Amino acid sequence: AQSVTQLDSHVSVSEGTPVLLRCNYSSSYSPSLFWYVQHPNKGLQLLLKYTSAATLVKGINGFEAEFKKSETSFHLTKPSAHMSDAAEYFCVVRVIQGAQKLVFGQGTRLTINP
Amino acid sequence: DTEVTQTPKHLVMGMTNKKSLKCEQHMGHRAMYWYKQKAKKPPELMFVYSYEKLSINESVPSRFSPECPNSSLLNLHLHALQPEDSALYLCASSHETGASSGANVLTFGAGSRLTVL
Numbered sequence: 001a002q003s004v005t006q007l008d009s010h011v012s013v014s015e016g017t018p019v020l021l022r023c024n025y026s027s028s029y030s031p032s033l034f035w036y037v038q039h040p041n042k043g044l045q046l047l048l049k050y051t052s053a054a055t056l057v058k059g060i061n062g063f064e065a066e067f068k069k070s071e072t073s074f075h076l077t078k079p080s081a082h083m084s085d086a087a088e089y090f091c092v093v094r095v096i097q098g099a100q101k102l103v104f105g106q107g108t109r110l111t112i113n114p
Numbered sequence: 115d116t117e118v119t120q121t122p123k124h125l126v127m128g129m130t131n132k133k134s135l136k137c138e139q140h141m142g143h144r145a146m147y148w149y150k151q152k153a154k155k156p157p158e159l160m161f162v163y164s165y166e167k168l169s170i171n172e173s174v175p176s177r178f179s180p181e182c183p184n185s186s187l188l189n190l191h192l193h194a195l196q197p198e199d200s201a202l203y204l205c206a207s208s209h210e211t212g213a214s215s216g217a218n219v220l221t222f223g224a225g226s227r228l229t230v231l
Contacts, residue, residue: 034219043118043204043224044157090156099145099169100208100218104156 002027004074004091006105014113019078021108023091026072032094033074034102035065039087047089050074061085086112118223120205126229129195135226137188137205145169146188147220148180149204157204163188164210195230202227 007022025031035047048059055067065076074091091105118139127133137146145164149157162170163182177199179191188205206220 036222041227043120044206044222046219046221049219094218097170099162099164101159101162101170102157102220104158107154107156 002031002093002095003103004033004093004105006089006091006108008108009106010109010111012111012113013081015083016080019076019081019085019110021076021089021091021110023074023076023105024072025074025091025093027093033065033067034092034094035059035063035074035076036090036092036104037087038090038107044090047076081110081112083112083114086110118205118207118221120203120223120226122226123224124227124229126231127192127195128231129197131195132191132193134192135190135203135205135228137190137207137223138186139207139221140186141207141221142185143207143209143221144185145208145210145218146182147206147208148188148190149206149222151202151204151225153201161190192228195228197230200228200230 003026005024030052033050036044037047038044047063048057050057050067058064063078067074089108092102095101095103121136147162148160151157159172160174161180166182177194181189202225204225205223208218208220
């Protein structure tokens with residue numbers, strides 16, 4: 001079964017420092033992977049997606065992620081954190097069972113310290 | 115228009131009430147989804163509609179009844195809910211439900227926060 005595991009439930013960084021949110025995936029074939037962000041009391045916004053094209057994927061707001069098949073990882077990074085980045089981040093894999101389903105990781109809460 | 119609009123934003127209902135959540139999109143998407151998100155948990159899929167036909171029902175209790183009257187609208191009818199059904203209900207849409215296209219990205223609405231007393 002396809003799944004994703006987010007390795008940290010909470011990450012705290014200082015403003016202006018790099019951000020690393022870790023995600024490992026499990027899949028029997030080349031997966032479609034996504035990162036979504038959810039700000040408090042808001043819906044989900046797509047940050048970026050990997051669909052077997054370039055392994056380094058650039059997203060919105062300066063985020064990027066690298067698909068590493070050898071490590072079954074799809075970590076999310078940003079060179080310099082901003083206060084507005086504080087949110088919940090979900091790593092997501094697309095599963096096809098008749099129709100497409102998104103299977104979410106447990107989420108990582110990102111806190112930015114001033 | 116690149117949005118999914120959900121109404122109401124907040125809903126409080128008793129266990130004997132009947133209410134509905136509504137979702138609308140005008141992006142020409144032919145697939146629509148309902149997700150349920152409990153506090154501090156990830157979203158969980160409830161239903162998928164493809165071309166106005168129900169494609170996936172994730173064993174959701176019958177007190178939740180989805181309806182897709184046309185390709186732009188998705189409703190979730192609620193009846194005899196329990197307090198544990200209190201959650202954020204998220205609607206999403208995508209071009210289609212198939213895997214072949216990277217364009218099949220889900221666009222989510224802001225959600226309807228439901229409280230069952």
